[in-house]
Amino acid sequence: MGHQKRLELGAPSDKVVAKANDLIRARHSLSTMEQRVLVMMVAKLSRESEFPVQEIPIHEIADISDIDGSNVYRAAQDICDSLVDQTVDIHDQSEEGNRRYTTYNCFSMCQYEEGKGVIRAKFNEDMRPFLLELKRRFTLYLVTVFLRLRSKYSTQIYELLKMRQGLSNLRMSIEEFRWKLGLEDKYQEFAQMKRRVIEQARGELKKRADIYFTYRVIREGRSAKEIQFYIHENEEVTQELKEEVSALENSQDTTVSRSDKSAQQEREATAGDSRDQEPSTPVLGATSTEGPQVDGKRMFLEDLSQEEISSLSGSELDEIHTKARNQVEEDNPDAVSSVLAYKTHSLMKELWEDR
Structure with missing residues (x-):
């Protein structure tokens, strides 16, 4: 260096x-x-x-x-x-x-x-x-x-x-x-x-x-x-x-x-x-044939302000995530995991705004 x-x-x-x-x-x-x-x-x-x-x-x-x-x-x-x-x-x-x-x-x-x-x-x-x-x-x-x-x-x-x-x-x-x-x-x-x-x-x-x-x-x-x-x-x-x-x-x-x-x-x-790293998360920039794991729930939380995160209970978060993930998997049965994660993220945002 x-x-x-x-x-x-x-x-x-x-x-x-x-x-x-x-x-x-x-x-x-x-x-x-x-x-x-x-x-x-x-x-x-x-x-x-x-x-x-x-x-x-x-x-x-x-x-x-x-x-x-x-x-x-x-x-x-x-x-x-x-x-x-x-x-x-x-x-x-x-x-x-x-x-x-x-x-x-x-x-x-x-x-x-x-x-x-x-x-x-x-x-x-x-x-x-x-x-x-x-x-x-x-x-x-x-x-x-x-x-x-x-x-x-x-x-x-x-x-x-x-x-x-x-x-x-x-x-x-x-x-x-x-x-x-x-x-x-x-x-x-x-x-x-x-x-x-x-x-x-x-x-x-x-x-x-x-x-x-x-x-x-x-x-x-x-x-x-x-x-x-x-x-x-x-x-x-x-x-x-x-x-x-x-x-x-x-x-x-x-x-x-x-x-x-x-x-x-x-x-x-x-x-x-x-x-x-958490076990499921490869290192960005590491030599690998796979990209980093994409987590729809984490992306959703990253978009929230601290006040919104604090107001969101664990049970409410799990409910929104489960509902979004199940709907996305049903609508996109052949999609790869990264696409499912991004779609889950988007649907979680919609469910959060409409709650």
Whole structure:
């Protein structure tokens, strides 16, 4: 990726974060400020080289945090202390297929020398598989989008959804969601977590990010068990970001285009990871003789606003879907599954509007 010149929205590569999907899925306890410093450093990596000792001007950190300018040295010491203590917890599988849990330190060193005006830091070499030499199963996003987000939970949800942007949805158990965001001991009532974490992130992404989401809570009885996110392109904000990128290019007087390899890497990155998919959903962009599965119910839900999804009970959704599917299958006995799904989607919309 070292020769990549243009990536997400045509931005220069040093304005784009590239992370392995295993790292996106990892659990961590980084604060908003620590996450911002980390992504600023990741974007500046030359991703086919060794980890260098990187310098981050303290004024850049002050710009993205609440550092008191009168006590920069003390604040810089605190930043260094916190960065070298931070870890990420990654769940994956060994070559033998066994579940594996590994904790990594993010940084091997962090230094601030009074009067120099910069923090010097270096990533731990164990982070190499997740940040360097990325060929597949990685995710790209703009640094500027990440820095717009205020809540640490919004940034984590944003990364998870960017990983699945090519598939337009993400489904996970409430237990897994809590684990990934470090919420096992917080907001014990789901309604509280929904209000303080999910709804806050939904509002932030809609206002500030290139994607936003709607969601549906899957329940067993009255207990929330899973959450289904539907990922949408945020066209208004995307246009703002494109204008920012264009202004940056004009100020730098650069006109370099993407190479074919860069475009391919971007497609692979946004395609997601086959381990993230539901069993019936192939990876977009993967080599296959079949296209991705088309789900009429999911397409119907993707078309609804959050208010409409919230007003729709599980039993009502199942009733509309079953009625539409049965009618479509009866009217089109020889149609292939994708055609049936699209027709089911259309009929569900009609039944919803006529209810």
